[in-house]
Amino acid sequence: xxxxxxxxxxxxxxxxxxxxxxxxxxxxxxxxxxxxxxxxxxxxxxxxxxxxxxxxxxxxxxxxxxxxxxxxxxxxxxxxxxxxxxxxxxxxxxxxxxxxxxxxxxxxxxxxxxxxxxxxxxxxxxxxxxxxxxxxxxxxxxxxxxxxxxxxxxxxxxxxxxxxxxxxxxxxxxxxxxxxxxxxxxxxxxxxxxxxxxxxxxxxxxxxxxxxxxxxxxxxxxxxxxxxxxxxxxxxxxxxxxxxxxxxxxxxxxxxxxxxxxxxxxxxxxxxxxxxxxxxxxxxxxxxxxxxxxxxxxxxxxxxxxxxxxxxxxxxxxxxxxxxxxxxxxxxxxxxxxxxxxxxxxxxxxxxxxxxxxxxxxxxxxxxxxxxxxxxxxxxxxxxxxxxxxxxxxxxxxxxxxxxxxxxxxxxxxxxxxxxxxxxxxxxxxxxxxxxxxxxxxxxxxxx
Amino acid sequence: xxxxxxxxxxxxxxxxxxxxxxxxxxxxxxxxxxxxxxxxxxxxxxxxxxxxxxxxxxxxxxxxxxxxxxxxxxxxxxxxxxxxxxxxxxxxxxxxxxxxxxxxxxxxxxxxxxxxxxxxxxxxxxxxxxxxxxxxxxxxxxxxxxxxxxxxxxxxxxxxxxxxxxxxxxxxxxxxxxxxxxxxxxxxxxxxxxxxxxxxxxxxxxxxxxxxxxxxxxxxxxxxxxxxxxxxxxxxxxxxxxxxxxxxxxxxxxxxxxxxxxxxxxxxxxxxxxxxxxxxxxxxxxxxxxxxxxxxxxxxxxxxxxxxxxxxxxxxxxxxxxxxxxxxxxxxxxxxxxxxxxxxxxxxxxxxxxxxxxxxxxxxxxxxxxxxxxxxxxxxxxxxxxxxxxxxxxxxxxxxxxxxxxxxxxxxxxxxxxxxxxxxxxxxxxxxxxxxxxxxxxxxxxxx
Numbered sequence: 041x042x043x044x045x046x047x048x049x050x051x052x053x054x055x056x057x058x059x060x061x062x063x064x065x066x067x068x069x070x071x072x073x074x075x076x077x078x079x080x081x082x083x084x085x086x087x088x089x090x091x092x093x094x095x096x097x098x099x100x101x102x103x104x105x106x107x108x109x110x111x112x113x114x115x116x117x118x119x120x121x122x123x124x125x126x127x128x129x130x131x132x133x134x135x136x137x138x139x140x141x142x143x144x145x146x147x148x149x150x151x152x153x154x155x156x157x158x159x160x161x162x163x164x165x166x167x168x169x170x171x172x173x174x175x176x177x178x179x180x181x182x183x184x185x186x187x188x189x190x191x192x193x194x195x196x197x198x199x200x201x202x203x204x205x206x207x208x209x210x211x212x213x214x215x216x217x218x219x220x221x222x223x224x225x226x227x228x229x230x231x232x233x234x235x236x237x238x239x240x241x242x243x244x245x246x247x248x249x250x251x252x253x254x255x256x257x258x259x260x261x262x263x264x265x266x267x268x269x270x271x272x273x274x275x276x277x278x279x280x281x282x283x284x285x286x287x288x289x290x291x292x293x294x295x296x297x298x299x300x301x302x303x304x305x306x307x308x309x310x311x312x313x314x315x316x317x318x319x320x321x322x323x324x325x326x327x328x329x330x331x332x333x334x335x336x337x338x339x340x341x342x343x344x345x346x347x348x349x350x351x352x353x354x355x356x357x358x359x360x361x362x363x364x365x366x367x368x369x370x371x372x373x374x375x376x377x378x379x380x381x382x383x384x385x386x387x388x389x390x391x392x393x394x395x396x397x398x399x400x401x402x403x404x405x406x407x408x409x410x411x412x413x414x415x416x417x418x419x420x421x422x423x424x425x426x427x428x429x430x431x432x433x434x435x436x437x438x439x440x441x442x443x444x445x446x447x448x449x450x451x452x453x454x455x456x457x458x459x460x461x462x463x464x465x466x467x468x469x470x471x472x473x474x475x476x477x478x479x480x481x482x483x484x485x486x487x488x
Numbered sequence: 489x490x491x492x493x494x495x496x497x498x499x500x501x502x503x504x505x506x507x508x509x510x511x512x513x514x515x516x517x518x519x520x521x522x523x524x525x526x527x528x529x530x531x532x533x534x535x536x537x538x539x540x541x542x543x544x545x546x547x548x549x550x551x552x553x554x555x556x557x558x559x560x561x562x563x564x565x566x567x568x569x570x571x572x573x574x575x576x577x578x579x580x581x582x583x584x585x586x587x588x589x590x591x592x593x594x595x596x597x598x599x600x601x602x603x604x605x606x607x608x609x610x611x612x613x614x615x616x617x618x619x620x621x622x623x624x625x626x627x628x629x630x631x632x633x634x635x636x637x638x639x640x641x642x643x644x645x646x647x648x649x650x651x652x653x654x655x656x657x658x659x660x661x662x663x664x665x666x667x668x669x670x671x672x673x674x675x676x677x678x679x680x681x682x683x684x685x686x687x688x689x690x691x692x693x694x695x696x697x698x699x700x701x702x703x704x705x706x707x708x709x710x711x712x713x714x715x716x717x718x719x720x721x722x723x724x725x726x727x728x729x730x731x732x733x734x735x736x737x738x739x740x741x742x743x744x745x746x747x748x749x750x751x752x753x754x755x756x757x758x759x760x761x762x763x764x765x766x767x768x769x770x771x772x773x774x775x776x777x778x779x780x781x782x783x784x785x786x787x788x789x790x791x792x793x794x795x796x797x798x799x800x801x802x803x804x805x806x807x808x809x810x811x812x813x814x815x816x817x818x819x820x821x822x823x824x825x826x827x828x829x830x831x832x833x834x835x836x837x838x839x840x841x842x843x844x845x846x847x848x849x850x851x852x853x854x855x856x857x858x859x860x861x862x863x864x865x866x867x868x869x870x871x872x873x874x875x876x877x878x879x880x881x882x883x884x885x886x887x888x889x890x891x892x893x894x895x896x897x898x899x900x901x902x903x904x905x906x907x908x909x910x911x912x913x914x915x916x917x918x919x920x921x922x923x924x925x926x927x928x929x930x931x932x933x934x935x936x
Contacts, residue, residue, distance in 0.1 A: 213908035
């Protein structure tokens with residue numbers, strides 16, 4: 041039998057608690073501020089749109105938070121996810137590096153997003169909420185929440201960024217199949233949406249706009265709460281099942297990563313894999329940690345670290361984060377899940393403290409890596425996840441240049457089954473490479 | 489911790505040999521006949537389009553055939569596949585039955601098809617073949633062979649049935665992403681294709697026509713062989729990894745199936761799951777075994793058991809099988825992978841001997857079951873696989889009627905990520921229910 045290239049865990053090895061890094065931070069997070077008064081936010085301010093148990097998690101001082109049995113029951117439908125060593129890719133790159141990837145695409149929705157969707161649906165259901173409203177970019181988050189609501193017998197309304205709504209009809213149909221209602225955003229169903237459409241009738245939409253619509257929907261319906269698929273502390277918390285599993289699996293492989301990599305939009309798959317390793321760094325050890333974002337929406341590499349709104353209509357609290365400006369509308373790249381103007385405040389804080397590095401790639405080198413990966417490792421990766429692949433390949437090539445080993449671990453956050461038109465465009469030479477959108481960013485950053 | 493609903497195997501438990509039922513048959517198979525002379529086929533007759541190792545497997549007297557290490561290396565990328573108990577579905581059906589399903593959709597191509605694609609590419613590569621030509625219906629087989637050829641550095645040409653080529657562009661793009669060349673069939677690239685187009689310029693195509701094209705391509709190029717994704721004995725052989733794993737997993741669950749169910753087109757996922765259980769039946773024990781086909785293409789339930797061609801242009805050997813006639817073109821149902829006029833000769837033989845039951849369903853009740861499954865078990869099933877779900881649900885409801893337990897095991901052969909437009913049509917009331925196509929069948933059967 042050849043050497044292992046796959047590391048599995050039994051149901052009993054699935055983590056039974058989420059890891060919370062808040063109490064271990066070397067310096068505390070700056071608090072979110074009330075959008076009206078600019079005073080630090082009180083938990084009660086969030087009660088109109090979130091259930092109290094999630095609000096508690098958002099600010100929790102406990103280092104571990106138990107995962108309820110009802111959530112474990114659903115996690116077990118697809119967790120633990122596999123960890124692979126990319127032996128075929130290593131061979132093609134002719135590198136001394138060892139490349140490992142944690143594959144979250146085996147969930148029914150095809151990405152890591154159900155890890156938090158299931159938890160959020162559960163806590164809202166317990167709080168007596170009947171319906172959840174949310175936004176989605178590429179559709180991965182919307183699919184995950186549609187699935188989670190279906191599992192708990194709740195209704196789900198999804199505001200889907202128009203450019204993805206049009207580019208990825210299959211994601212919309214998937215949400216329908218799981219019983220959700222889906223609107224293209226900006227829509228005519230909310231004041232926020234109507235406002236944008238009045239100014240820009242052809243708006244391709246953005247996550248910022250779609251968030252405004254979903255928050256407004258939740259705030260104006262008492263049986264409805266809002267659900268966010270990234271950015272917030274409780275989302276990062278739920279995603280730590282990824283990194284906890286990966287650590288066990290890396291132990292099984294007998295290796296420690298030198299560098300941990302994830303693609304970065306709001307930060308949820310990245311944080312999910314990286315945060316357990318960040319705790320090691322607080323102890324003075326631990327790997328390099330690298331966030332990879334699209335050059336078309338480079339919040340971490342070119343944004344400002346400052347207080348800004350999470351949405352376009354300024355309905356959310358002010359959050360201290362790396363931001364390109366709350367009314368920045370990124371170009372319609374295929375990695376729709378990475379088109380967010382801001383970033384998780386927790387991960388922004390860790391970037392500012394030097395625990396996390398960041399790097400941006402444009403679309404063409406990302407798809408080049410995606411195709412190379414598909415043709416060696418067999419799995420067709422999502423365009424979002426392919427940013428991590430590009431960086432992992434470059435790390436492996438740097439190791440080759442140095443002639444030294446390097447252990448690389450990255451998160452393959454989802455499959456690309458609904459992104460095949462992007463692959464087709466790439467393979468036929470039709471894919472555009474968006475440059476850094478200097479002018480739009482300058483304008484949006486002036487409005488922060 | 490709640491009761492298990494998922495049964496995994498370690499890499500070491502993946503079967504290392506395929507199970508061959510040929511030497512155990514109570515009565516031997518009638519031999520294939522030469523299409524020209526009608527004499528029993530000699531292995532050498534197949535040499536222009538198949539490598540000798542596969543021809544040997546087609547007629548092998550050995551009860552077990554070792555799986556080469558190079559194939560095991562690739563199997564391990566996604567095998568063993570999980571076995572699930574459908575506890576949520578059972579609960580909604582309020583049935584005393586236990587429903588288990590073996591899920592083959594975790595392969596990179598999304599179905600069971602790579603189990604044989606990888607083996608076929610391997611043996612052809614060893615025989616010095618540079619390119620494989622094949623047909624595909626829904627695209628699942630074509631994707632699998634594209635992937636397998638890519639893994640072994642071979643070229644791949646796929647003739648894709650036109651109705652699926654148009655309905656499922658993503659499957660075509662997936663094949664491109666893995667480096668294959670894809671033509672809509674009937675095409676202008678072969679005599680067989682040009683012949684059909686001359687008579688029926690708007691032909692939606694059929695597996696029979698696409699097979700003719702691929703066989704002709706292979707027969708007329710010395711560096712190219714033909715590869716078939718179903719029907720043949722060696723295909724059934726390779727797929728027995730499914731049933732062997734399922735048996736181990738059912739042991740783990742501590743249950744024996746009362747009935748084993750699979751959807752049926754040419755028979756490959758069905759045979760893969762069922763054949764290890766058929767061996768039990770030869771010993772006077774073993775479960776009921778149920779093949780489920782579409783009412784629009786009902787070879788087993790309404791076809792003749794007789795010698796017929798495997799393709800429309802009469803290029804293949806004559807095979808003794810259940811057939812609707814080699815020039816039967818089934819309606820364009822969404823379960824494109826089940827649109828085959830014939831059936832595996834081995835499985836046909838077992839149907840005729842009474843070891844396998846068969847049942848047909850029309851499209852609407854199949855999609856009703858698919859949506860019920862997606863909304864309870866979370867996985868979005870392929871329309872093909874959903875025929876097995878429909879039958880499993882009906883078995884569970886029959887058990888409820890009887891007030892008795894029943895252990896049901898079915899093969900969920902693939903996911904429906906590329907079939908979402910069919911789901912959307914179903915959910916919006918636009919899906920047509922094709923009736924049994926009496927007139928077309930009568931005409932085609934008169935031509936056998």
